[in-house]
Amino acid sequence: MRSSFRLNSLTKFLTVAVYCVILFIVDDLVVLAGLFVIPFVMYVTRFRVSRFVMIFAVIIFGINAFFIEGDLSYKVEYALRIVLRFLGIVFSGMLFSREDPNEFAHALMNCGLPYRYGMTMVLTFRLIPLFSTESMMIKKAQMARGINLEGVSSLLNSVRYTFFPWIYSALERADALTLSMEGRCFGIYRKRTFRKQSVFSLFDYAWILFMAAALAGAGWWSL
Amino acid sequence: MIEIRDYSFKYGDRWILRNINLTVDRELIVITGKSGSGKSTLALSIAGFLRDTGFHTGEILFSSSNIDEVDLFELAQSIGMVQQDPEAQICTLNVEDEIAFGLENLCFSPEEVQQRIDWALSIVGGVHLKERETRSLSGGEKQKVAIASILAMKPEVIIFDEPTSNLDVETTKEIMRVITKIKGKANISALVIEHKWKHIYKYADHFYEMKDGTLVRIETPVDIHYTGYMREVGEPVLELKNVTFSYDDLILDGVNLTVRENEVVGIMGANGSGKTTLLMCIMNFLNYEGDILINNKSIRDKKTAEIAKDVGIVFQNPNHQIFENTVRKEACFAATNFSVERDITPLLADAGLQEYQERNPFRLSYGEKRRLNIVSVLSYDPAVILLDEPFIGQDYENVQKIMDLLKGKTCVMVLHDPFIAKAFCTRVFELRGGKLHEIKL
Known part of the structure; x- marks a missing residue:
């Protein structure tokens, strides 16, 4: 049995999408850093980070800091924001890519794809x-x-x-x-059955509600 | 019940099948025959896949109705087909999904699907594979899953089109046992197309041979005899000293081997035992420990490009090693790269390819492509030729032709067929537990 605290693949996908949107809505450096830390810690505690990502992040930082006009602290802050957003997207995306693609496809088909x-x-x-x-x-x-x-x-x-x-x-x-x-009748009917149903638990719904609230909160706060 | 009445099939201007008559009724039928004799065409015709291709006369009846008039999906529910390459027919990511694939398409209820998965797995002896991902399966396991996925649909007939050509001896026997069990336990007819008939022959209710498109019933098949030749063994050409290699697990555990000039060394062993890995080490594609010497010189720290001229390799899949757009250019390809001047015509003649010189190599038959691969390596006359399962999907005659081409060459070949090994190899080893053990055949 799946534990009721495991999120459905689709919920995870939605989470990553909402997370990325929030990254762009929020401007405050401290909050951005906090947002970045979540997927970063989740990733590094489980997988190895490729050197390529880190080098790329440094390059992005360098380019932004170099080409933006303004005093030094503004330059650094601006470049930091970009890099935190970049890394946030990369790490949350990489986390999601570690999910079972099969489950995700089945979840999508369950929801009408x-x-x-x-x-x-x-x-x-x-x-x-x-x-x-x-x-x-x-x-x-x-x-x-x-x-x-x-x-x-x-x-x-x-x-x-x-x-x-x-x-x-x-x-x-x-x-x-x-x-x-x-030879195994793929495409015979307009619908097909699925052995496993991809279930949305109560936890999934609660989580989606929470993400919606977070999105609304971030939107309202940045206005 | 399938009844084939006076069926002939023509593609282009060539009659591939001529006046076939055959009845399949709760039986195990084995059809053997040379490559290109029309075996697979017959299989595809029965399964209904050729109804829109070519031209045919006569008829194929399934439960007394002409299959041309039966809906293809309906036919698929009664006639299943297992193909040659287990890798190529699996289309999902885990074992249960794969077996469920047909049933789900047919809108079976989840309970029924589950029940049939368990049933099909128990018949093929694969209950332990249930939780596995398809990509982690060995060749034999994949083939079992492919069989189970057809079996789960409970067809009346299953056609097996050379189901074991990619498998080692033990796995071949196992798959053959599965096939006989299907007929016995599930009461499903099996039509097995196979040139390795030795492992299934005694279980067959009827045995046929396809000869140039005609089907001939045979009581006792004639045994195969290859013609080997004497070899005078010379100085050591290739030496492996304590070659060790591991991915996550230890694959090669201190392999030692000396191959002398003019020798043909056979390497056998179960699928996944590391035979291909061993050849990849000799080519310096992998970073191994230990030392490898060619003509007494260590190649340990050389790049593949530097040793390629001395060590030729023929890979498993002939399509992966054809790069030019005519047979002649392809035959010269490697020699040109190595700046070797060589008249290629006699080699092409030896390989029986001279009349195809200007043809696109991808349009050659499987056996011809394999010979072209070998010509392409022979063209620059390397000191050693490595061959990775060169006989997959090759019939008796093609095997003989390949070995005739390699006459007088120093070879290390990975192979599965003990009959071929016995006829042509000076020494045969089994790779087991990461080490080579010499075996007598």
């Missing part, structure tokens, strides 16, 4: 890792056949020599999948 689109989403999540391993294999095959993959001109070469094998495998994959899905 036509199953053709919902199942396409599921299929996409199923295929992405396959395509990425396939690209890696093609790259390895190129290196083994003496294509040098270092430097800019070689990058172009690699793209050129990756395209056809990749497209060909994709087409073959599409063929097999069509057979597999049609």
Whole structure:
């Protein structure tokens, strides 16, 4: 049984969306910092932060501080705001991306998204890792056949020599999948049933109410 | 019951199937035959997938009605099909969703769906897979799930189109056992198309061979015999010293191997035992511990590009290693990159590809593509050739052709088929627990 304090995927998605809106409504640096800390702490206590994100944040800070006109404290405050917003969005987004995509797709279909689109989403999540391993294999095959993959001109070469094998495998994959899905009656009726229902608990409703209140509060306060 | 009456199928100007007569009624039927003989075309025709393609005469009856007139979805509920590549037919993210897929499309109630998932998993011997994500499954497990997902719809017939060609020996036997169980326990007919007939032959009610589009009933199949050849073994060419590699788990645990000139070393082992990883280490695609020597020189700190000329590799999927738009250009591709001058024509002739020189390589048959891959490696004459499961989906004749091409070359090949290994390999090892154990076949 799912614990009643676990949020539905869709609620989590709404939370992230509302959170990002609030980030832009709020201007106060202290509140912004407080808002940023929530997903940041939730993320770093569970996952490793890539260096890329931090370097990118520093670059954004630098560019903003450099190009904004005004005295130093204004410059720093302005750039800090931008960076906190950026990191808030990135970390909340990354948190959400760690959610089970299957659950999210099913939650959407439960809320009325036509199953053709919902199942396409599921299929996409199923295929992405396959395509990425396939690209890696093609790259390895190129290196083994003496294509040098270092430097800019070689990058172009690699793209050129990756395209056809990749497209060909994709087409073959599409063929097999069509057979597999049609063979199991995908698309026979306008509706389809779902084994699992994605449930909205009382906690979900309470949470959504809370987020709505937070959004309204932030809006009213910034006026 | 399926009744095929005098069915012929033509695609373009070529008759692929000629006057097929076959009845399938609560039986296990095995059809074998060479690649390109029309086996898969027959399977697709029965499942109704070719009704809008090509031209056909005669008829295929399902429960006495012509399948051309039955709605495709209705037909799909009675005739299921399991394809060759387990990876390619799975379309959801976890096992239960996958098995539920067809049932949910047919709007079964959640309770019924759950019941059938449990039933189908118990028949294929996969109850323990229930909670798993599909991407974490091994090839054999994926195939079991694919079978269960068809089985759950309780069709009358399941067609298996070379269901084990991507699997190792033990897993092949297991899948074959599952198929016989389906016929016995679920009372569902099975039509198995397979050139590895040895593991299923004794369970078959009827056995057929497809020969150039015609179906011939066979009482006892003729055994396969490959023609190997003598090899004079020379100096060591490739040496692996204590090669160790781990992702999260230890995959290779101090592998030692010396391959001498002119040797063909076979590497066998269960799916996922690290055979491909071993080849990737030799190519320096992975960062391993230990040392690898080619012609007595360590390649440990060299880049792949620097050793590629000495170590050729043929990957599993032929489509992933075709880069040019004509067969001839593709055959010269690697040699040109390595600045090797070489007349490619005799090699193409040996591979039986000379008449296709100007054709697009992607339009070749599976067997021809595989030979083209090998020609492309032979063109620059590397000291060692590594082959990763080169015989997947290749019939007896194609295997022989591939091995004839590699005559006199030093090879390390990953393979599953003990018959091929016995005929062509000078030594065979099993990769088990991260170590190589020499085996006698």
